[in-house]
Amino acid sequence: MTTTTQRDDLHPGAPDGRPLLEARDLVAGYLPGVDILHDCNLQLHPGELVGIIGPNGAGKSTLLKALFGLVSVRSGSVTLGEEDITNLRADNLVRRGIGFVPQTNNVFPSLTIAENLQMGVFQAPKEFEAQFDRVMGLFPELATRARQRAGSLSGGERQMVAMGRALMMNPSVLLLDEPSAGLSPVRQDETFLRTRRINKAGVSIVIVEQNARRCLQICHRAYVLDQGSNAHSGPGRELMDDPRVIELYLGTLEADVAKEEAEGRHEEP
Numbered sequence: 001m002t003t004t005t006q007r008d009d010l011h012p013g014a015p016d017g018r019p020l021l022e023a024r025d026l027v028a029g030y031l032p033g034v035d036i037l038h039d040c041n042l043q044l045h046p047g048e049l050v051g052i053i054g055p056n057g058a059g060k061s062t063l064l065k066a067l068f069g070l071v072s073v074r075s076g077s078v079t080l081g082e083e084d085i086t087n088l089r090a091d092n093l094v095r096r097g098i099g100f101v102p103q104t105n106n107v108f109p110s111l112t113i114a115e116n117l118q119m120g121v122f123q124a125p126k127e128f129e130a131q132f133d134r135v136m137g138l139f140p141e142l143a144t145r146a147r148q149r150a151g152s153l154s155g156g157e158r159q160m161v162a163m164g165r166a167l168m169m170n171p172s173v174l175l176l177d178e179p180s181a182g183l184s185p186v187r188q189d190e191t192f193l194r195t196r197r198i199n200k201a202g203v204s205i206v207i208v209e210q211n212a213r214r215c216l217q218i219c220h221r222a223y224v225l226d227q228g229s230n231a232h233s234g235p236g237r238e239l240m241d242d243p244r245v246i247e248l249y250l251g252t253l254e255a256d257v258a259k260e261e262a263e264g265r266h267e268e269p
């Protein structure tokens, strides 16, 4: 793996330099004998917003799921602080302060917004009122519509409900799987700004994103995955200008168009 030099100010709130969440040499997969992740490493320091980007099928979502016990880890470890949390069940991880927002099917459509958020604290029902007010403060757009059914919301609003539900347990770590997927460019930007606000409010975040440029713009650091392995990592803004990252991922469309033009295959739109 190529690692760009990291500066101390990229690890807000971590004077001793120890990660809050760490994946070490993860090997994981869905089917017996088929590994999707090959010795993957990731560190999330307190206060950090860390991105995972890479080509389609690189294993980004699989890495996030492996952190949250949703994909079986065959070797390597996941630690939270000093605790080994490898392959622990999701409900256990939620109790330990990790929230996970899946990319799809992330709301209960027949339940209202308030009921969806209530599901987020089913392990601590007495917390509902205090947490509901706190989370509504983060999503004022939802506050006036708490009784609306989630199934009638737009994609961006559903994403807010899903994030809100994960935040109801007041997690220290939030794992976001492609929160901008399926949203218009304007709604995507809102999602990235909201993610940054939640991070600034004290939640350490790992975000998997297809929209690599936007992701790199808001992240303290990012990991580029390729074929289930770490390819590069470093500060988001440095990766945006790294020719190796551009070649591997960011520049593919531009490069493909240039290649087609050179071969005389490109038709003007």
Ligand SMILES: Nc1ncnc2c1ncn2[C@@H]1O[C@H](COP(=O)(O)OP(=O)(O)OP(=O)(O)O)[C@@H](O)[C@H]1O
Pocket (backbone or CB within 6 Å): 030, 031, 036, 054, 055, 056, 057, 058, 059, 060, 061, 062, 063, 210
């Ligand atoms: N439930 C599953 N069962 C079997 N294989 C799976 C499953 N989910 C994902 N895979 C495989 O794992 C590999 C990595 O998929 P993953 O979704 O992690 O990639 P990704 O980098 O998030 O891709 P994308 O950006 O396209 O969402 C792919 O080859 C995919 O087909």
